[in-house]
Amino acid sequence: MHEESYVSTQVIGKANLFKKAKLILSRLDIELTERCNNNCIHCCINLPLDDTDAKKRELSTEEIKKILKEAVSLSCLTVRFTGGEPLLREDFEELYLFARKQGLKVLLFTNATLITPHLVELFSKIPPLEKIEITVYGMKKSSYEAVTRVDGSFEAAWRGISMLLDYKIPFVVKSALLPPNKDEIDDFEEWAKSIPWMDKPPSYSMFFDLRCRRDSQKNKSIKRLRITPEEGLKILTRRKDKYIKEMKEFCSKFMRPSEDKLFSCGSGHGGCVDAYGKFQPCMMLRHPECVYDLKNGSLKDALENFFPKMREIKAINPDYLSRCARCFLKGLCEQCPAKSWMEYGTLDTPVEYLCRVAHEQARFLGLIGKTEKSWEVSGWKDRINEFVKGNR
Amino acid sequence: MKSGVSLNNIYKPSEDVVAREVAGEFIVIPIASGVGDLEDEIFSLNESGKSIWDKLSADKSLRDVALELSEEFEAPLEKIEKDCVGLIQELLKRKIVVNQGNN
Numbered sequence: 001m002h003e004e005s006y007v008s009t010q011v012i013g014k015a016n017l018f019k020k021a022k023l024i025l026s027r028l029d030i031e032l033t034e035r036c037n038n039n040c041i042h043c044c045i046n047l048p049l050d051d052t053d054a055k056k057r058e059l060s061t062e063e064i065k066k067i068l069k070e071a072v073s074l075s076c077l078t079v080r081f082t083g084g085e086p087l088l089r090e091d092f093e094e095l096y097l098f099a100r101k102q103g104l105k106v107l108l109f110t111n112a113t114l115i116t117p118h119l120v121e122l123f124s125k126i127p128p129l130e131k132i133e134i135t136v137y138g139m140k141k142s143s144y145e146a147v148t149r150v151d152g153s154f155e156a157a158w159r160g161i162s163m164l165l166d167y168k169i170p171f172v173v174k175s176a177l178l179p180p181n182k183d184e185i186d187d188f189e190e191w192a193k194s195i196p197w198m199d200k201p202p203s204y205s206m207f208f209d210l211r212c213r214r215d216s217q218k219n220k221s222i223k224r225l226r227i228t229p230e231e232g233l234k235i236l237t238r239r240k241d242k243y244i245k246e247m248k249e250f251c252s253k254f255m256r257p258s259e260d261k262l263f264s265c266g267s268g269h270g271g272c273v274d275a276y277g278k279f280q281p282c283m284m285l286r287h288p289e290c291v292y293d294l295k296n297g298s299l300k301d302a303l304e305n306f307f308p309k310m311r312e313i314k315a316i317n318p319d320y321l322s323r324c325a326r327c328f329l330k331g332l333c334e335q336c337p338a339k340s341w342m343e344y345g346t347l348d349t350p351v352e353y354l355c356r357v358a359h360e361q362a363r364f365l366g367l368i369g370k371t372e373k374s375w376e377v378s379g380w381k382d383r384i385n386e387f388v389k390g391n392r
Numbered sequence: 393m394k395s396g397v398s399l400n401n402i403y404k405p406s407e408d409v410v411a412r413e414v415a416g417e418f419i420v421i422p423i424a425s426g427v428g429d430l431e432d433e434i435f436s437l438n439e440s441g442k443s444i445w446d447k448l449s450a451d452k453s454l455r456d457v458a459l460e461l462s463e464e465f466e467a468p469l470e471k472i473e474k475d476c477v478g479l480i481q482e483l484l485k486r487k488i489v490v491n492q493g494n495n
Contacts, residue, residue, distance in 0.1 A: 008436045075414045077414055102410070126423060126425070127425050
């Protein structure tokens with residue numbers, strides 16, 4: 001037996017446990033509720049705080065614990081608690097402690113408005129081992145509450161953030177760029193720099209998703225909030241050199257036509273349990289053919305049998321086959337079955353807005369000409385090579 | 393003993409950690425703050441470490457642990473005792489085990 005060192009230390013975020021063996025499940029997302037105490041103008045999922053029907057249908061404490069236990073048995077190391085607003089669950093503390101005592105790290109997505117002195121004490125004694133992620137909707141009461149549409153939410157969020165800072169609970173911030181707050185981006189980034197755990201600039205959502213459960217009325221208003229592809233490009237290229245450097249790395253790996261294969265992402269290798277016990281292949285995809293009922297099955301069965309079959313679904317929509325299937329901008333485009341589902345209720349319809357965003361970026365990077373369509377480009381490999389080498 | 397670890401003492405896993413096998417690796421994950429030097433560290437035990445860890449319990453002195461392992465592995469007791477002391481030293485330093493004394 002005798003050895004020099006018996007214990008080695010790994011920083012959690014950098015642990016390479018998962019590179020050594022193929023795990024069934026490395027991380028699990030759980031939407032603890034779809035309800036939210038905010039009513040954000042752009043949100044793709046939130047239900048009203050007092051939606052009693054939704055609350056009644058939510059998984060019970062014991063059902064969630066059972067799912068967490070199974071996740072641990074499948075070697076899961078991290079659970080992400082999201083929502084809606086996960087802190088709305090009255091049993092949040094119980095679930096959090098249960099997950100941590102099972103040896104899971106907890107990644108919490110929250111708006112911070114429901115952070116209490118009791119919770120920060122808890123996070124201080126029993127740390128989540130992952131930085132809490134907070135979405136900040138504005139730097140001023142007027143802008144913040146124009147997004148959340150809840151009086152007092154600005155003060156509540158900043159109170160929560162201050163408590164986390166006081167107790168030195170690691171967190172990062174991100175934002176959603178919307179008409180009420182988009183002029184505050186510099187102020188936001190300046191403030192974000194002062195947060196000790198921000199090791200890179202904050203991320204933004206701006207090409208907003210439509211409602212995950214499809215809602216034509218709300219979708220109309222979300223569409224109106226979307227920035228134009230030109231505006232989006234301006235924001236993406238604010239740090240132009242960094243953007244181009246990242247795009248070169250990205251393009252060298254991920255640019256190619258996907259042909260009729262719909263699932264080329266990680267969807268279904270992990271997944272997201274919705275508030276009612278349906279296991280989705282990702283946080284967004286709720287197409288009935290793609291979700292698995294955990295009340296009548298198990299994570300293992302979904303991951304080993306259901307999702308692999310789902311991943312074999314091929315595109316059949318002629319429009320998709322003539323455009324997306326032949327488009328080499330795959331790495332720049334957010335087109336996927338989930339986005340198609342949210343926009344059109346199908347898995348394989350080209351999402352026009354995302355197509356325009358991808359083309360705008362490709363034109364900026366010199367990958368396509370002013371009037372060219374990406375699916376018409378035959379020598380795309382040469383264009384990528386030239387771009388990566390810096391010749392375009 | 394120079395190391396501060398006594399074979400007569402009982403050492404047991406702290407209630408502030410949980411041990412799990414993930415991806416074929418035996419890891420110890422902190423539950424409460426104060427384990428290890430940083431808040432975001434996990435600890436991997438090697439094969440020898442895992443064998444010793446599995447034997448640690450509230451009613452067994454470290455010498456008993458070493459005796460059991462010496463029989464199981466058919467290895468010299470002196471060498472196993474050295475392993476046990478080495479591991480416990482490392483774990484105590486990180487507050488992963490607690491010293492229960494020699495009752």
